[in-house]
Amino acid sequence: MKLNELNLTQALTLLDKKEITSAELTEDCLKKIEMAEPKIHALVTIAGENAMEQAKAVDKKRAAGKKIGRLAGIPGIIKDGICTRDVRSTASSKMLYNYVPVYDAHVIEKLKAEDYVLVAKANMDEFAMGSSTENSHFGVTRNPWDMERVPGGSSGGSAAAVAADETIFALGSDTGGSVRQPAGFCGVVGVKPTYGTVSRYGLMAFASSLDQIGPLTKTVEDSAFLMNVISGRDERDSTSAIMRYPDYEKDMRKDIKGMKVGVPKEYMEQEMSNDVRRVFEDSVKLFKDMGATVETTSLPTFDYALSAYYIISSAEVSSNLARFDGIRYGYRTKEYADLKEMYKKTRSEGFGDEVKRRIMLGNYVLSSGYYDAYYLKALKVRTLIKNDFEEQFKKFDILLSPVTPTPAFKIGEKSTPMEMYVSDLFTVPVNIAGMSAISVPAGLSADGLPLGIQVITNAFWENTMFRAAYNFEQSAGFAAKPAL
């Protein structure tokens, strides 16, 4: 077995026993990157030499018996919308093609404090707007399971890199499904933590009231482990939750006898592929076999979540992306007559089509005459959606659904924005309501593409989420790997 194929828990065990070194582990990841990148293009920037230096430094510390962190020597890949000091961070936009942050995101400070090794920055949809990683200034990422297909998005590079064993783990960000949907398409585990659990400091803002950073890993256990590292209060993010943060691995291995599981009928009434329905029904049966009680339930506001999402997130985009003006950092147009022309040309040349569309949509729904009809209306509907979910969690411990209506679609297949948006139908409501959810591999389609299930829990119920997901993972025994 190549060392890059290890999961995080296995790699840590072998490092601790001194059976392997971080240099060997990191080198195997870099070799895999060299082999796989021409095929899948999951990465924007590879930090090869730096990574080897870091790995050797950690090996020295470990050999000398010095105090080392909880991730000592573990290679990781980070979505390119998360700031990494002295390593280019572009959000896959021409606007930031040359941007080298002078500070680390909160999550990066946390990972560094535990001695992780930064291997590369992952490709994504520009500023996280997209569901396929086709909207990247640096070119599309391909799904390791089938090069004709997308890896999902917006954290498609992170998901593809984990699936291809280019890394031991990755971080992504999830605004409407951007961790869970690519995790589902690539057959890996992906977490959208409760809003407020992981600091957004240093995450390039897409929609501030919805964005959360989350891990993408090879196992549920690895995700829970990483949540213990990256979660926590940070006063630089005013929405960082003030609370006692739990041990996310606590009770994870306890069985789920008597756990109350709800399946919202509105999910199952949507158009979905036969494979998705079959794998989901098999998964529900597994939960029953493990002693959970499963009941059909109803989320009457389900059908409204996607519209509310596109109005709210675009409104926030139009404010958040106003900062890109070609003055302090990033791209600036070459020729201009005055300040206004400089702004306009810089932004027109620097942003891609989808980003421009959302900025304009956001300005429309926020403009006078439309504010009440669209933006305020969407915020009120958001309250109804949130109430709907909260009602469910008076009766149920978890809700279950498929992650996506179909397996990974083909590159270029979605020709209109609405067609693309619908691929987030099952993941968006969780962000609107601020709940936590995890995507876990559950089975394969007839064509051999991975499919996932989504475990949804109430805000701050991650312990229940990880317990359900861990038990499911153990009994589903999904072990398929892409032939890359």
Place this chain on the structure above:
Amino acid sequence: MRISIEEVEKMASLSMLYVSDDDKKMLQSSLESILSHAQRLNELDTENVEPTTYILKQQNVYREDETTDKLSREELLRNAPEQEDGYFIVPQVVE
């Protein structure tokens, strides 16, 4: 749901973007379809519903307003497209 070319132009202007004539038509049709989909929100009665901007219950989190020197002027200027003598260069705005 109809959006006029003039409205597309107004949005582009508010967004500080230039949009070509072809792109205006493309944007007109995609924005119409997104906003048409959003009409369904009107099926819900929200008469006595409070809007939710953030899902967390905590509000008004304060911290001390303290100056720090974590980043030097040099570092802050490192990514500037144009700079001189420790300042960002912008096009002339005052005659």
